[in-house]
Amino acid sequence: DVKVTQSSRYLVKRTGEKVFLECVQDMDHENMFWYRQDPGLGLRLIYFSYDVKMKEKGDIPEGYSVSREKKERFSLILESASTNQTSMYLCASSMGGAVKPQHFGDGTRLSIL
Amino acid sequence: KNEVEQSPQNLTAQEGEFITINCSYSVGISALHWLQQHPGGGIVSLFMLSSGKKKHGRLIATINIQEKHSSLHITASHPRDSAVYICAVQRGGADGLTFGKGTHLIIQP
Numbered sequence: 001d002v003k004v005t006q007s008s009r010y011l012v013k014r015t016g017e018k019v020f021l022e023c024v025q026d027m028d029h030e031n032m033f034w035y036r037q038d039p040g041l042g043l044r045l046i047y048f049s050y051d052v053k054m055k056e057k058g059d060i061p062e063g064y065s066v067s068r069e070k071k072e073r074f075s076l077i078l079e080s081a082s083t084n085q086t087s088m089y090l091c092a093s094s095m096g097g098a099v100k101p102q103h104f105g106d107g108t109r110l111s112i113l
Numbered sequence: 114k115n116e117v118e119q120s121p122q123n124l125t126a127q128e129g130e131f132i133t134i135n136c137s138y139s140v141g142i143s144a145l146h147w148l149q150q151h152p153g154g155g156i157v158s159l160f161m162l163s164s165g166k167k168k169h170g171r172l173i174a175t176i177n178i179q180e181k182h183s184s185l186h187i188t189a190s191h192p193r194d195s196a197v198y199i200c201a202v203q204r205g206g207a208d209g210l211t212f213g214k215g216t217h218l219i220i221q222p
Contacts, residue, residue: 030207031206031207033209033210035209035210040214041214042199042212042213042214042215043199043201043210043212044212045209045210045211048207048208048209050207056207058209059209059211090156092156096206096207097206098143098206099143099144099161099163099203099205099206100161100206101146101158101161102146102158102210103158104148104155104156104157104158106153106155107155
């Protein structure tokens with residue numbers, strides 16, 4: 001079974017801090033994704049990556065950056081956390097090539113105070 | 114207008130009823146996904162469709178590419194089916210998903 005592991009289930013940080021959210025998958029998937037989920041807005045794509053060191057902006061990349069130095073790890077970085085980045089963050093991965101199902105982590109509920 | 118529209122937003126039904134959730138989209142896609150999210154956040158992929166119909170147990174998903182419409186059906190619904198069901202579309206293989214707002218389903222015993 002595919003396992004997508006997010007480093008923290010709950011995280012509390014302060015405004016202005018640099019925040020790292022880590023995601024690791026164990027199935028050698030080429031594609032990895034970061035989404036955020038907010039009440040009334042649903043899930044939205046922040047960034048994705050189709051290969052090591054490659055990254056593409058999603059629908060709401062402002063205020064975020066990503067890093068993919070190794071195939072199994074995809075990090076989401078909040079450069080200077082703000083209260084409007086309080087949200088549930090979900091990582092997902094999928095095999096490369098033609099469209100494939102995405103496998104999701106359990107999510108990180110991030111609160112910025 | 115959202116690219117992916119789901120209906121209904123909320124649905125409460127009695128155990129055993131036949132359930133239908135609808136999804137319409139307005140963009141060209143390579144695949145449509147149906148996802149299930151239980152309280153606590155975990156998301157599970159139920160189906161990925163490019164055409165036609167798929168069945169898994171009591172769940173059936175259909176897609177009409179020309180109409181840009183998909184439906185998720187649950188037969189003989191059970192309280193354990195209570196969850197949020199989310200429709201999402203994908204343009205290409207490495208692309209992220211664009212999601213509907215979800216349907217909150219409650220099945221009462």
